Amino acid sequence: MNAQIEQDLEAQDSISNIENNNIFQVKFFKALSERGIENYEKAGEILESLKKEHSEKAVIYFQLGLNYFDLEQNNLALEHLEIADQLKPNDFDIREALFKVYEQQKNYIKAIELASDLALKKPEYYEILANLYLITEQYPKAIDALTKAEQKQGFDVHKDQLREVIYEAYNKPKKAISYYQKRVELEPYNPLNAIRLTRFLIQSEQYRKALETSKSLIDNHPHFTRAYVLKTQIHLKLDEVQQAFDALEVVVSDRFLEENYKVKAIEYVKSYVENHPEYQEAFVQVLNVASKTAENSASFLDLGLFYFENDKPRALENFKKALAQNPQDFQILRYISILELQLNKPEAAIETVDQALEIFPTQAVFMLIKGQALVEQTQYNAAESVLLEAESYIFEENNLMLQLYESLQRAYKGLNEEEKSNTYQAKAKQLKDKLK
CATH class of the missing domain: 1.25.40 (Serine Threonine Protein Phosphatase 5, Tetratricopeptide repeat)
Known part of the structure; x- marks a missing residue:
């Protein structure tokens, strides 16, 4: 479910001066009540009935837009919010709701246009705007929008991370270097500025300057x-x-x-x-x-x-x-079990794999290793069982599937089931040719 576009009752009053009509008020506030308990379909039904009698009221279309958005019916949400915007132009709440629909639909041209207007009243939209410009690869505009966000709201970790991502995508390290040199002077107490400056100096192959910056950073922050x-x-x-x-x-x-x-x-x-x-x-x-x-x-x-x-x-x-x-690292458990099998320690491999399967019960790689270890111990029935279970978790034609077919071929050969052994041998050969 998409995040709800929350609006309190004051916001509704700001959109439309609701007439002193008792019937209208009862139905309208019933719809708000249903929306308040996330019964969006019921709220929508009430509002649709009101729309027939009060087609001039922007607040009805606005509320319908919100409900359709929460029902993930974005086309209907957009249709009603655009009508609300026509009936009551430049209303902040309506336009903010419209923005969220455009953003959800990835209509970035419209979203950027609205975010630019919304930022004039709500400065946090400058950061949202910067992210939209980043998505659309308009890097200079992204930097300008983020700079405005910093001027209005100051620096913070999230903005710093976003700026770094923008500079990385922009691939113009000289611009980043110029910016972070100023930040280092402005905030010498913050080692992350010097870290970022050093990274972009390395990226631009200015290694001596990067070394000087890192040494200065260590002098100022010896424990960093x-x-x-x-x-x-x-x-x-x-x-x-x-x-x-x-x-x-x-x-x-x-x-x-x-x-x-x-x-x-x-x-x-x-x-x-x-x-x-x-x-x-x-x-x-x-x-x-x-x-x-x-x-x-x-x-x-x-x-x-x-x-x-x-x-x-x-x-x-x-x-x-x-x-x-x-003790719960997937890769380490995998490496250990593989090595134990390669070093002819099947019992140890089975013990490691059983430990791994308690943590990762659906990981076919551990089932495969266990099956291979059981084959080495000539426990063919147990090997067949665990290998067939592994087969149900492998969905791609890859090397793991190839090893599984080869292991099943060996297990069935050990069980003297020649037909099944030949079937998996053929499957293995066909897959090996495909993977070449």
Whole structure:
């Protein structure tokens, strides 16, 4: 259900001077009462009967528009609100309701036109207008509207986030840099301004200036560890690898920094090391240091991923440490169960999968792993049951479905059901050819 367009009784009085007609008043306020308890259909029926007798009253069309909007009948809502607007031009409440219908219908030209007028009376519409300009890719107008919102209402987190999104979409980092340089001067106490300035300096490949900004940020806000995330990236851009590792160590060792920032810094370095394998050992050492001090699973998870292809026992060891710190993580449970199966530990894999299925009961990937482990244990009947259950949750022709067909083929072969085994073997071959 769409959000209701709420109006109090004062708003209704402002739209139309209701005549002192007892019958009209009784019916009209009955309609308002029905609307008040969200009985929009009943309210609409009463108002439709009043419309026949009082076709000149804007308030009836207005209320009908509101009810049809809440019933998600937007065409009827628009029809009645436009009539109300004609009968009582420039009424704020009617035009605000019209705006919401246009916005819902994605008629952005009309929505922008109305929002521009509504903003003159209600400044919060400047921010709404900025978002509409962003949607329609009118970036200079979006920035202008947001600037007006800031002038009228001041800065806040939501406006700052919207502005950053606009600048990102606009893809003109120089304009963003100019703005955030002024914000840093205006609000030196707010480290997020310097963070955003640094990001756009990196985007425009002004790495030395970005480094200077990040260093200044750290000097002014020494406990704001997020600055080191960008510092890691900048040093790598400048091929200053040791400084990047030093910054990474600060990031991953901070017990209070959110995990997503740590993962981001790790990804920067991992990407660099993939192209410069001579730094792999140094990278692992930093992660090992972090894993001993951090209270989150980021370092262990990344060590697990790092060893996944080349040292599966060490990968499994690190994934288990990550799981101990984050026992309901889908990806960690998946990696552990896969590795246990690959390391010929089917009983352990089944135990891990059963733990996962208690949290994610409809995840076919865990059912598939359990079925494969049961096949390895020659428990073919149990494997058939769990694999057929997994089949009911796989809807796309992908690698997961291919593995399922191959596993069912093995299960039925173990059960000496050659016909079914051949059927799934054929399905697997057909799907494999399709996925090539």
